[in-house]
Amino acid sequence: MGPGDRDDLRAMTDALAHRGPDGEGFFIDAQQGLHLGHRRLAIVDIDGGAQPMWNQDESIGVIYNGEIYNHVELRRQLEARGHVFRSDHSDTEVLVHGYKEWGEALPSRLNGMFGFCIFDRTRGSLFMARDRFGEKPLYYAEQGGLFLFASELSAIAQHRQFKTRLAGRSLQKLMAYGFLPAPNAILEDCHKLPGGAWLKFDLRTHAIKVERYWQFALNPDASMLERPEGELVEELRALLSEAVRRRMIADVPLGFFLSGGLDSSAVLAGAVRHHDPKNIRTFTIGFREPSFDESSYAQRVAEALGVRNDLDWLDLDTARDLAQSVLSRLDEPLGDPSVLPTYLLARFARRHVTVALSGDGGDELFAGYDPFKALAPARFYSSVVPRPLHVLLREAVNLLPISTRNMSLDFKLRRTLSGLSYGPSLWNPVWLAPLDPQHLAYLFEEALAPEELYSEALEVWSRDKSQSMVDRTLSFYTNLYLQDDILTKVDRAAMMSSLESRAALLDNDLVDFCQRLPHELKVKNGERKYLLKQAMRTILPQDIIDRPKKGFGIPTAAWLRSMPKEPPLANVPGVHMDRVGAAWSEHRRGVKDHRLFLWSWLSLQSLAYRQAA
Numbered sequence: 025m026g027p028g029d030r031d032d033l034r035a036m037t038d039a040l041a042h043r044g045p046d047g048e049g050f051f052i053d054a055q056q057g058l059h060l061g062h063r064r065l066a067i068v069d070i071d072g073g074a075q076p077m078w079n080q081d082e083s084i085g086v087i088y089n090g091e092i093y094n095h096v097e098l099r100r101q102l103e104a105r106g107h108v109f110r111s112d113h114s115d116t117e118v119l120v121h122g123y124k125e126w127g128e129a130l131p132s133r134l135n136g137m138f139g140f141c142i143f144d145r146t147r148g149s150l151f152m153a154r155d156r157f158g159e160k161p162l163y164y165a166e167q168g169g170l171f172l173f174a175s176e177l178s179a180i181a182q183h184r185q186f187k188t189r190l191a192g193r194s195l196q197k198l199m200a201y202g203f204l205p206a207p208n209a210i211l212e213d214c215h216k217l218p219g220g221a222w223l224k225f226d227l228r229t230h231a232i233k234v235e236r237y238w239q240f241a242l243n244p245d246a247s248m249l250e251r252p253e254g255e256l257v258e259e260l261r262a263l264l265s266e267a268v269r270r271r272m273i274a275d276v277p278l279g280f281f282l283s284g285g286l287d288s289s290a291v292l293a294g295a296v297r298h299h300d301p302k303n304i305r306t307f308t309i310g311f312r313e314p315s316f317d318e319s320s321y322a323q324r325v326a327e328a329l330g331v332r333n334d335l336d337w338l339d340l341d342t343a344r345d346l347a348q349s350v351l352s353r354l355d356e357p358l359g360d361p362s363v364l365p366t367y368l369l370a371r372f373a374r375r376h377v378t379v380a381l382s383g384d385g386g387d388e389l390f391a392g393y394d395p396f397k398a399l400a401p402a403r404f405y406s407s408v409v410p411r412p413l414h415v416l417l418r419e420a421v422n423l424l425p426i427s428t429r430n431m432s433l434d435f436k437l438r439r440t441l442s443g444l445s446y447g448p449s450l451w452n453p454v455w456l457a458p459l460d461p462q463h464l465a466y467l468f469e470e471a472l473a474p475e476e477l478y479s480e481a482l483e484v485w486s487r488d489k490s491q492s493m494v495d496r497t498l499s500f501y502t503n504l505y506l507q508d509d510i511l512t513k514v515d516r517a518a519m520m521s522s523l524e525s526r527a528a529l530l531d532n533d534l535v536d537f538c539q540r541l542p543h544e545l546k547v548k549n550g551e552r553k554y555l556l557k558q559a560m561r562t563i564l565p566q567d568i569i570d571r572p573k574k575g576f577g578i579p580t581a582a583w584l585r586s587m588p589k590e591p592p593l594a595n596v597p598g599v600h601m602d603r604v605g606a607a608w609s610e611h612r613r614g615v616k617d618h619r620l621f622l623w624s625w626l627s628l629q630s631l632a633y634r635q636a637a
Contacts, residue, residue, distance in 0.1 A: 035182040037061035062087040072111035088140030093270040158219025167213040181633040202359030203509040267531030268294035276378040282306035284321025287383025301330035307373040351630035359624035367517040374521040385529035458620040494543040592629035
């Protein structure tokens with residue numbers, strides 16, 4: 025909206041060709057200065073789903089990315105209210121009729137993943153919304169009379185009148201979290217619409233209004249503790265089965281990511297309740313280095329459920345050569361090195377299918393991460409260890425030899441003690457942080473105070489009134505880490521190969537159940553994911569259910585000792601570049617472990633639009 029022309033629109037949509045290789049569509053209203061463009065990955069109603077799509081009188085049009093899994097039910101409701109559909113079974117058309125019928129209440133009726141923009145001719149407005157967890161991205165920018173929006177920042181950066189500048193405040197938050205919590209974006213004048221939010225833009229006044237229509241919040245139902253466990257197990261199985269069934273609707277080949285972990289295995293178990301296992305395909309990446317390989321577990325699950333497992337073996341040194349190329353296409357800097365194996369898995373799956381279901385969300389909803397195991401010891405440590413002794417212990421641990429192994433003991437100890445240098449409200453973000461506040465103050469010329477650095481985490485902490493550390497930790501991981509790290513990583517990695525990834529565990533009904541589920545049924549007697557494990561006891565092999573969580577790792581610390589050939593040290597305003605150079609030197613000499621910071625820095629410096637700026 026604003027200055028610009030068809031060439032700008034074309035450049036922006038071309039930047040999104042990987043997200044939509046199957047078609048394109050445009051709408052231009054030169055009088056209002058409105059330009060809408062769309063790239064399509066055809067999944068449902070391949071012949072009838074072209075966009076922009078309009079309602080009968082063409083008063084409402086939509087461009088959108090994603091899938092609405094309950095579109096069949098919504099279509100029936102809308103038809104009963106007199107709406108006439110043109111397409112055979114397009115989920116897109118539900119959005120234009122749904123907006124006509126329900127207006128701003130539309131997003132709350134949707135069970136799916138989506139980022140859409142509806143043009144309302146009558147009201148002279150744009151209405152945008154993002155799904156509850158932000159599986160699908162949506163950015164917007166205001167600069168010099170321009171209002172721009174797109175699925176990726178790289179598309180916004182293509183507009184000739186948009187000035188691409190790094191946002192210093194967001195850069196600090198990137199180094200404080202390892203990801204960028206919404207609404208922060210790495211470019212000045214840009215914002216990330218949060219998951220579960222909608223935005224309205226008035227074409228006449230250019231006024232912007234943003235509101236939340238949904239936000240994850242735990243609401244434990246104590247009565248569930250009194251119900252027979254078997255009853256809860258059956259309810260969870262039924263919800264999981266229905267969530268998977270909804271996400272298996274497609275007019276193109278569909279498969280499953282399979283790591284051999286509990287979450288992806290549970291999703292696959294839900295699928296075999298609806299389809300002949302012989303017709304289900306799963307995809308696994310195997311690494312030849314034993315400490316990073318999980319392929320034997322995936323193969324065991326596939327055999328137990330009777331499905332076909334496709335395995336692609338990779339050498340990590342070969343994969344390393346792809347790292348900078350992948351990071352340059354990432355669109356938003358991310359401190360999570362598992363984006364690389366995720367990309368390799370998606371690229372492998374795309375050779376055979378267009379859609380893949382994943383197990384993302386299980387660790388957040390059912391308390392699967394290592395910090396859940398560390399909460400009780402951390403609370404005890406904080407209550408008995410005086411601050412001077414803690415400082416000495418931290419200094420002693422920093423003297424331990426540096427290991428480059430996956431989740432080595434010295435790495436875990438440094439991470440743990442770093443977090444325990446702060447209050448409980450900051451444990452979780454600092455445990456993940458590439459740099460803690462002390463080191464951020466050393467790196468940046470004008471460092472933000474911890475309260476500002478971690479304002480999003482502190483807001484989640486204060487909003488959750490629970491006295492349970494498990495619940496408060498769940499709130500952090502689900503509201504922030506899941507949305508702005510895990511789902512961002514999977515979306516970008518999959519869409520680089522034009523593969524649609526669907527997170528079955530984030531189904532509305534299943535999430536609602538997990539919000540009501542007391543934490544005593546998520547972590548019981550020290551066992552994480554308790555109820556999910558019980559639901560899978562008679563379905564999956566016991567060693568799959570009870571094996572320790574490993575994670576989808578790569579040897580980041582070892583790679584960064586020689587990759588890239590020359591440390592990336594292009595000047596960044598507000599940063600002590602000599603100290604960045606010192607960190608690279610210390611890491612490469614093996615005297616310090618800066619893997620999380622240096623990977624985040626490499627991600628930032630590799631961005632394609634940064635190189636072009």
